[in-house]
Amino acid sequence: MPQLFNVVTPQEAWLRLEPHLSPIGRVETVPARDALGRVLAKDIAAPSDLPPFPRSAMDGYAVRAEDAYGASEGLPAYLRVVGEIAMGVPAGIGLASGEAALIHTGGMLPKNADAVVMIENTRDIDASTIEVTRPVAKGENVIQVGEDVEKDEMLLTSGSLIRPQDIGGLLALGITEVPVFQRVRVALISTGDELVPPEEEPRLGQIRNTNAYTLASLALRIGAVPLRLGIVKDNHEALRQAAVRGMREADIVVISAGSSMSTRDMTADVINSLGRPGVLVHGVSLKPGKPTILASVDGKPLFGLPGNPGSAMITFELFVTPCIYRLGGCRQLPRRTELQARLTRNIPSATGREDYVVVKLEERGGELYAEPIFGKSNLLFPLIKADGIAQVPLDRSGLESGEMVLVKVF
């Protein structure tokens, strides 16, 4: 007999799970140069000023601004060139009144200089004299000590996802190692008496297990460590053993269940047998993805995802992905690639249900169109033909051809 679902909205489902989620908080230290995509585990303040000395922002002449006061094409200021600032060494020169030093971008300003005249605003008169044809303000074309970042200024806060430029910033200050949260481990269990591993030739009635690999790739892509625990038979004890192993070895357990009601109920029973509080949500007003299970046992989240490829992928992205970020200590979910596109066909739906339809994106005449790919959610290939997913909101009874929709690129 069909179990009566207590169906909740996707948002409500998340709100029921969320209070049970807490960051794993295990910290490890990695070289800053290899920290791309990792989550910073502590606030980092600048240990020193950057730059630590005044630098020229231009090629030109270091001067005392007052010496070029009022300079113009018609009435240039004449300055004596007392040397050239070599790169990478202290500017040995100090400027007296009326003196200038040739300087390159990034060079250290000599003592008493307070501005740089761009080379374009100078003319050579002889080997040791230049004309300055424009005045320069005090500090112009100079990067002051601490102008990039000041000592003790907050650089990056705990929970940031480390980007290429953040690595540059850390290294600029000599921070060559950073504490990051350990990667979140996600155990993936596939159930189904009909499943065989992909490398096996299925016999009549059997089908290759693919969800574990698609979901593992989704986890990997956002920096988690997938642990594929293989295929377990459709029986309570086998699934329970696999789930216990998942709880022991991973931070999140995902059971990609068979889609039949019996296996769904078994997944819920097994989860409830593991500990408290157990199943929090069993059934979400979502298409595809209705029979999704969200659960928590002893502080670890568990998910029972429907076995259909489309349902598994969409529910993973809706619930497991934010859970991975949360457990990984990531303060803010990175923005997904989302695009506005014009629907080419009606998408029927029902009010009170969030529908996801895979779409193909096409650019025609400079405009982006989303062509829905309809098909049973049991099918895998619509996901491959598609470029993304369009969402029909909960409160809409469908979307109309010609409407603009938000497409999450996948």
Next chain:
Amino acid sequence: MPQLFNVVTPQEAWLRLEPHLSPIGRVETVPARDALGRVLAKDIAAPSDLPPFPRSAMDGYAVRAEDAYGASEGLPAYLRVVGEIAMGVPAGIGLASGEAALIHTGGMLPKNADAVVMIENTRDIDASTIEVTRPVAKGENVIQVGEDVEKDEMLLTSGSLIRPQDIGGLLALGITEVPVFQRVRVALISTGDELVPPEEEPRLGQIRNTNAYTLASLALRIGAVPLRLGIVKDNHEALRQAAVRGMREADIVVISAGSSMSTRDMTADVINSLGRPGVLVHGVSLKPGKPTILASVDGKPLFGLPGNPGSAMITFELFVTPCIYRLGGCRQLPRRTELQARLTRNIPSATGREDYVVVKLEERGGELYAEPIFGKSNLLFPLIKADGIAQVPLDRSGLESGEMVLVKVF
């Protein structure tokens, strides 16, 4: 004396480089399960039908549709249940007229059955009899042989970037290994007498090398292999030796040059000394990033990027990133995360120049705002404080506060 740039637009710059780019074309075979983000090196067609047998899309009863013709709540059809289809084995049963078999989602349809009645539309009468209360069409709730994908149908074409669902699709058909293009190797050379490695304590006048690490991370993020060749001194022979090594070990050579005119000219001279055609573009109407060099020698692209962190990052993304995809055999650049946001301040610019301004994104009252972070392009920390880059198009003399702008998230 300042070299006179022959400045071209960013688009023109790319068009001058593009004819010199050709995919590296080296192929290697990898397990399909590990192929995430790799570029497929040949077209892949389905070796067999999927599914290879008719499967039930629902939990219910496999029937002959004609036996439930006209069934209704008031006048149900009575069917004899002759068994249950076990998962993962051939359906041993064949249905005679008036017979049904219990079937689960994914189960193999028994012989002579042509439809599945959802369990919700049936009632048990006794141990071996059900009532069907709704008619069912031939083929309803059945996934036909080859419905997901037909034998010889094209699955994925050469040049596709492999996504999680593509891995699922390959494995579903037993394709456990795939030919992919080798990763593109990008040599990164930093020049500047003022540069020291990040782990060294800079002396007065020195600064830590960071561009090589930021650019390496940008390359890594899109699946390339960065080779950091270290810091070379600002002299022709040292740079030439490093460039020759880069040409030998990598597919693309990026020289993150000092920003002074002398080092820029030296980079161009060195590149021209390596072979033909040499420098194709020296100067792009871009801010920041004007002194960018695009070159090709003996079929390999070389880039001279300005040393300022912001310029280096922006010009890398504009020119080196698409070059990596092109050499990597990727047919279509993946879509970047781009968002529309409302500008909070004017951005001044000049017509005939493409300006990039880093912005911080803020959500206020459900709307997204882009706050420009102004600052010298020599600075690194504006890039760290920012969430993305807004572009002022070539034909605009600036953008106004309140305008909607396209922000590339970085």
